[in-house]
Amino acid sequence: MIVLSASFFLRSRWIQFRAIMGQSNSQLSEFQKRKLLHEFHTFFDLNKDGKLEVKDMHLAKKKICEMSGWKPGTEKYRKINELIIQIWTKLDEDGDANFDGRITEDEWLNMWENFNRRSLLKATKENNNGTTNIPDWLEKYIEYKFDLLDRTGDGEIDIEEYEYVMSEFGVPSKDARNAFIMFSENYQKKVDAVYFRELCVQLYRSDDPCALGNFINGRLNYTD
Ligand SMILES: [Ca+2]
Ligand SMILES: [Ca+2]
Ligand SMILES: [Ca+2]
Numbered sequence: 398m399i400v401l402s403a404s405f406f407l408r409s410r411w412i413q414f415r416a417i418m419g420q421s422n423s424q425l426s427e428f429q430k431r432k433l434l435h436e437f438h439t440f441f442d443l444n445k446d447g448k449l450e451v452k453d454m455h456l457a458k459k460k461i462c463e464m465s466g467w468k469p470g471t472e473k474y475r476k477i478n479e480l481i482i483q484i485w486t487k488l489d490e491d492g493d494a495n496f497d498g499r500i501t502e503d504e505w506l507n508m509w510e511n512f513n514r515r516s517l518l519k520a521t522k523e524n525n526n527g528t529t530n531i532p533d534w535l536e537k538y539i540e541y542k543f544d545l546l547d548r549t550g551d552g553e554i555d556i557e558e559y560e561y562v563m564s565e566f567g568v569p570s571k572d573a574r575n576a577f578i579m580f581s582e583n584y585q586k587k588v589d590a591v592y593f594r595e596l597c598v599q600l601y602r603s604d605d606p607c608a609l610g611n612f613i614n615g616r617l618n619y620t621d
Contacts, residue, residue, distance in 0.1 A: 423514035431619040449500040487534035554588040568615035576612040
């Protein structure tokens with residue numbers, strides 16, 4: 398009887414401990430917020446009006462089509478159009494909490510915090526306690542971003558391609574080149590679709606300031 402009570406006591410303490418940890422871990426750190434807001438403003442809110450709407454996604458499509466010379470009516474144009482619609486439909490579903498057709502900064506951060514919470518519930522050691530999960534729309538977005546960066550279409554991003562595309566988003570050349578050297582581990586790692594995805598997952602989900610994925614958007618630090 399005494400043994401049973403002791404084990405019951407330990408078990409309830411463990412459940413309490415997990416609940417407390419879960420609650421604090423699902424909240425975004427200041428570092429994560431800065432990273433996510435930088436993404437929001439630099440790569441999503443393309444018309445820079447402080448909110449994310451379907452027209453920002455159309456601007457993203459326009460950018461890739463212009464940079465690639467894809468004209469309306471071509472297969473490439475059709476595919477990117479489809480991809481952009483898929484990304485927006487899912488992103489809007491996840492992020493637009495008040496259904497007004499736009500995602501504000503607060504809604505964007507809440508969406509990530511909710512995702513953190515859901516990931517923690519599904520946490521296993523294999524998926525690094527849930528921190529390697531990403532939303533469906535982000536899978537599609539990473540596909541779009543990789544195609545955008547891999548200008549030659551050889552399945553690999555090189556430093557010139559990276560610098561060129563990042564400059565379209567206002568990233569200074571020097572920062573882009575330094576960032577590339579960091580995340581490619583001084584050109585040792587091939588930046589193919591698999592490694593690019595891994596880096597993007599770190600950018601969106603990791604709270605580790607040393608993760609190489611923090612540099613994938615060309616920014617070198619988040620202290621300001
Ligand atoms: Ca906007
Ligand atoms: Ca909204
Ligand atoms: Ca390439």
